Amino acid sequence: xxxxxxxxxxxxxxxxxxxxxxxxxxxxxxxxxxxxxxxxxxxxxxxxxxxxxxxxxxxxxxxxxxxxxxxxxxxxxxxxxxxxxxxxxxxxxxxxxxxxxxxxxxxxxxxxxxxxxxxxxxxxxxxxxxxxxxxxxxxxxxxxxxxxxxxxxxxxxxxxxxxxxxxxxxxxxxxxxxxxxxxxxxxxxxxxxxxxxxxxxxxxxxxxxxxxxxxxxxxxx
Numbered sequence: 368x369x370x371x372x373x374x375x376x377x378x379x380x381x382x383x384x385x386x387x388x389x390x391x392x393x394x395x396x397x398x399x400x401x402x403x404x405x406x407x408x409x410x411x412x413x414x415x416x417x418x419x420x421x422x423x424x425x426x427x428x429x430x431x432x433x434x435x436x437x438x439x440x441x442x443x444x445x446x447x448x449x450x451x452x453x454x455x456x457x458x459x460x461x462x463x464x465x466x467x468x469x470x471x472x473x474x475x476x477x478x479x480x481x482x483x484x485x486x487x488x489x490x491x492x493x494x495x496x497x498x499x500x501x502x503x504x505x506x507x508x509x510x511x512x513x514x515x516x517x518x519x520x521x522x523x524x525x526x527x528x529x530x531x532x533x534x535x536x537x538x539x540x541x542x543x544x545x546x547x548x549x550x551x552x553x554x555x556x557x558x559x560x561x562x563x564x565x566x567x568x569x570x571x572x573x574x575x576x577x578x579x580x581x582x583x584x585x586x587x588x
Contacts, residue, residue, distance in 0.1 A: 370426075370464045373433035373495070374477035377405065377440060377455040378422035380486035385451055394421075401450060408439040416469055422481070426469065430459050430491075430498035437489060438528050456481025457491040479514040480523060487560070489526040496524035504528060505550060527553070536560070539579045540568035556580055 379385075379401060386394040398421050405423045406415050413436050416424045427433035437455050444450050458480055460473025476492070484490045491499070496506045505527040511520040527550060536545045538561075545562040552569045553562045556576045563569040572579045 368464050369461055370469070371459075371461050372426040372428060372469075373430045373457060373459040374462070374469070374474050375425045375427065375433045375437055375455060375457045376422055376478050376481035377425070377437065377453055378420075378481060379451040380454050381451050382421035397421075397449060397451070400447065401444070404443050404447065404450075405440055408436055408443055410436060410439075416467070424469075424474070424477075430457070430495045431502060433457055433459075434491075434495065434499055434502060434504065434526065434528070441489075441528060452486040454481060454484040454486055455489045456484055457489070457495045459492070459494040476514070476517060476521070479517055480521070483512060483514060483523065485555075485560070489528045490523050491526060493522055493524070495526070499524070499526045507553065536562040538562060538564045538568050540571045541565075 379397070382394065385397070398418070401421070402415075402418045402423060405425065409415060409425070410432065412428045412432055414426045416426055425433070425436060427436055434457070437457070441453060444453055456477050456479070458473055458477040460471075460476070462469040462471035462473050480490050480492065490509070499506050507525040507527070509523040509525055512523045513520050536550075537543065538545055541564060543564050545564055550562045551565045553560055554569065554572060554576070555561075557580050559580070561572060563572065
């Protein structure tokens with residue numbers, strides 16, 4: 368049977384290193400806890416298709432429902448300090464459903480999108496970005512990305528959701544606390560995400576990112 372849905376892969380960033388550090392038993396406990404939190408966040412229409420080690424695959428009837436589920440999951444997961452940072456990839460398309468599982472290019476693409484996400488990042492394709500904007504979620508255009516085992520490059524977008532962390536980001540220029548939902552923008556530098564209260568601060572950072580990065584590592588007085 369063919370279905371149309373939004374496919375969301377969410378996993379725990381750094382799970383392999385965590386397993387090495389804490390051992391198999393603790394890692395398995397965290398994976399089970401994560402799956403239960405993901406299941407509890409489901410709304411009518413959402414389906415937990417399967418757990419895959421440190422990841423879950425959930426289908427939702429449309430992109431808006433999927434984004435809403437992801438945000439619930441990230442919010443609930445943030446309340447559990449033992450869980451590592453989450454990351455997510457979403458794509459809407461068609462797939463084949465058999466015996467409760469789903470198969471096809473759309474499912475594979477969602478998995479590849481999730482693998483491209485940095486820790487504490489939610490990535491999606493064009494339809495996901497459109498739904499995010501309609502929900503009032505800020506969207507950053509990442510551009511064309513070459514995904515592993517995907518023939519053509521894929522346009523990806525980053526959604527400024529509550530990203531699985533209770534920490535409030537601080538603008539590295541003016542040092543004000545930032546609400547991700549109303550942030551003027553963000554930039555990546557030295558493998559970190561920096562959020563800005565205004566385009567003025569973003570431009571100041573871009574003019575000398577190394578200095579502002581070093582300053583942001585100092586204690587905030």
